[in-house]
Amino acid sequence: MKNIRLASVFVAALFTAAIGFAAEKEVTLVGAGQCAKCSLGVAPACANALVVKQDGKDVTYFLADNKVSKDFHDNVCTEVKQVKVTGVVTEAGGRKEITASKIELVKTS
Secondary structure, eight states: OOOHHHHHHHHHHHHHHHHHHHOOOEEEEEEEEETTTTTTOOOOOOOEEEEEEEEEEEEEEOSSHHHHHHGGGGTTSSSSEEEEEEEEEEEEETTEEEEEEEEEEOOOO
């Protein structure tokens, strides 16, 4: 009986770890990069945000405060630009956040 319980705990731990790894999948989003304070007016301090059209609606992703995001902010603080963001999306407190591993301007022709 003890072995069955131990085996069930082990299987549950593996299942939980598998879900965690699946949630860490990077995605690439393209949209309007802008400042959450200066352009959107929804933050008390400058921060990057990405507004993406999904299912006909605007969805705002706030970029996590990391080096990639900080280094890119000057590109979008004073004007909205099309950008492509690659990173891991999470949701907390009813808002979507992306931890960017790469951000680049979208070249328009």
